[in-house]
Amino acid sequence: MTDPLRIDIVSDVMCPWCIIGYRQLAIALAATGTPHDLHWHPFELNPQMPPEGQNGFEHIAEKYGSTRAQSEDSRDRMTALGTELGFDFRWTDDFRMHNTFNAHQLLHWADAQGRKHDLKMALFSAHFTDGRDLSDVTVLADVAKEIGLDRSEALTVLEDQRFADDVRKVESFWIKQGIQGVPAMIFDRQHLVTGAQGVEGYTNILNQLTKETL
Template sequence: MTTVNIDIVSDIACPWCAIGYARLERAMKELEDEMAFNIEWHAFELNPDPSGDGEPILPALSRKYGRGEDEMRANQSQMMAIAHGLGLNFEKLQERHTRNTFDAHRLVKWAGELGKQTEMKMACFEAYFGRAENISDASVLVKCAESIGLDGDEARAVLDSDRYADVVREDEARYQQAGVSAVPAYIVNQQYLISGAQEPDALVRAFREIASES
């Protein structure tokens, strides 16, 4: 059995990161008799500005990409269809607001020490894309922690402190310096970079190729 280590650089506010992981899960399932996978999540902020209350996602995307809101709506609808096919809840994708995810990343790091890093990430995706909740709000993040069986008071204590802030900043700086400028990005065995939300069959081929070279 070959062991494959995957460092995933992603943001909770990135729909393609949720889609990418769902596709990765399918690839890992197909390879479960050949390979064992270790996953570690790393922080990236699409919206690093913590000030303000966010803005509706469609005009924000329209301004960012210099395209009309109708085109952005169509793009988001396409993502919703892809997500639905993968079993993801993207029901409120077009109703969300832009959000800063720094505190959410801190809580993901905390959950990682308790063996629930991926579960915390998935709970945040569900809150943001499925329910359009404010994932920069401490109460929402505490509920996410509780939904995966973690202690809400402990989660609140982390958020009320500056714990894991340095870890998140170091994470972001390390991968930016390594040239990661878009997410999701997968660093396989600390050597190979796979960019974007690749289809499961493409990931299966990549992992088999990497395993044959190791």
Template sequence: MNAPIRIDFISDIVCPWCAIGFGALEQAIQRLADEVVVEINFEPFELNPQMPRRGQNAVEHIMQKYGSTAADIARGQDSIRAGGKSVGFHFDLEKRTHFYNTFDAHRLMFWAGLEGLQRPLAHELFAAYFTQGQDISSAETLAGIASTVGLPEDQARKVLASDLYIKEVREREFHFTRRGIHAVPVVVLNERQLITGAQTADYYEQALRKSTALT
């Protein structure tokens, strides 16, 4: 096999198209399992860095931020559900009632990266938020989710109650916004090829094949 392909997946937990893009990327990786080796790094991006910890009603937030009407929101939700179905991810948008501050979730993801557990944690965080409607700004919720992927729950609580990884997450956020990334999801292959928006599995597969040919 060729050298591993580095994949930086820049995303936010409350971004539905990030969940869809992640699912499509995984489908592409699975198709190429016998041909390529990948290393996925989940990088932080906050859609709403000023969001209060208590969150904001989802419909209210979308109307306020984007000027959407109820009809716009309904159409958008239909597209999100269809996108989720295409990658085997279930969106229960009736349970997803709020947008939450995600900074602590990104700190948890950074720690998971040090333990080699980012990928399963991403699965659990997206499902907790979009399928189960959990408050992913809550330290107790996050610690419980961490435990499902093998991170010690008590240690997760200590991490979230401390200042650990605040500096590192801020630096990673700044690194990518400085490169002109202001919306997610974004996939960066081998720190060179940048793919914006949630793409199809076919698209990611072709990009990975091309990246392999260049290594």
């Protein structure tokens, strides 16, 4: 493969399978030595989520009809996968889901500074490891500062909502492409893979794409 493989990832930082899938993909990319060019794109799992958010157990029950026991089993499975992948899920009874529109705006801002990926990773950790409220603009500005970005500028960007229309347009584009859930990964602008596929699954995908370019 002469040119880097373009990988577009449509995701939401509220989605545990997005960070699991990314970590699996990253391991596969390293193992195969695949040159790549990765791009993150916004998707809101819960665009109507109110400012106060919602308890995680209640949210899953309401959205998917899952029982408390089923949710706990799912959390256990994700925690184990996270441990294997070097990501720390710390679930609590009062773990909450939040609106992510502001988070996506901050990511859009960070992209111009070449820090979108770093901020994305920091937001996953802030939510799933530290249980921070990612709908709170002060929390988002704090996370930006923690990775070396300008906190006051981050706060101003969120307060004036200057990138709101840009984010809406990108979200709309991917929805029009048929993306209904995340993670959604598009390889080489043409091969759509949904859900977390596992290290072996991503390795097979990368090897197949490499063969196609030879």
